Amino acid sequence: MQLIELFIAFFLAGLFSFGGGYAMVPLLQHEIVYRHGWMTAREFADQVGLAGIAPGPMAANIAVLTGHRVAGYAGAIVAMLGIVLPSLLLILLLGTLFFRYRDNRWVQASLYGLRPAVAGLIAYAAVSFAKSGGMLETISWFAASQLLLFAGALIALLVYRKHPVSVMIVSGLVGVALYS
CATH class of the missing domain: 1.10.286 (GTP Cyclohydrolase I; Chain A, domain 1)
Structure with missing residues (x-):
């Protein structure tokens, strides 16, 4: 059951997060700390620090660390698949569409709208870490x-x-x- 919960939590985070690893942190924190209780806010902040200095994508590193903590090596693999699969599928679809419609004014407008939202998510993550660190x-x-x-x-x-x-x-x- 934990493997399924890990996969779903990271799949949803991968599906609904835009802007890269740091923008994904608030959603991951909600899932990992508050929804599932797999670790405390302080432990999560420490884990994000470790994930940030390790090579590779931040979200993938967080997935592997969390998955391993919750369910060992199988958990690490399942969480990694969960976080990566939405991006893989979505980028295959969006990549095809983007190159076809990238000059469309609606596409450009949506990208301009996403940028400040991503910056806000990153700022939220910074304040959240500051709070959890005292x-x-x-x-x-x-x-x-x-x-x-x-x-x-x-x-x-x-x-x-x-x-x-x-x-x-x-x-x-x-x-x-x-x-x-």
């Missing part, structure tokens, strides 16, 4: 250092255009230095 509860050294680390990473990415992997490595090393 960053927004009180003003403490820990919360302030976390916000400074976030701001530094954001500046490195946006202003100095540093590679995301290098920013993640440096942030991890700073975390070890500050919090161990």
Whole structure:
């Protein structure tokens, strides 16, 4: 039964999420933490951090980690299939249609409408992680250092255009230095 629940949860997340791994995080969090109770919000935030630094697509990494935790290797495989299958089927269909109708004004308008929604989902994920990590509860050294680390990473990415992997490595090393 758990394998079926894993497949359905990740299939639906893959089917109804647009914008890539980080945009998918709020829906995955709802399914994994709140609907099924497979882990706590804090554990989910830690898992997303691990999935973000591992090679490969974020959503696939989250699926494998969650599936393995819930039902071992079979769970990892089932969750991975669930998250990937909707994209595979949908992109085959949409790819064919998109190249045929990409200059259509309705298609262009829908893409412009999706962009801010995806940005909102990513912002929601960031605030949700900050809450689960205790960053927004009180003003403490820990919360302030976390916000400074976030701001530094954001500046490195946006202003100095540093590679995301290098920013993640440096942030991890700073975390070890500050919090161990």
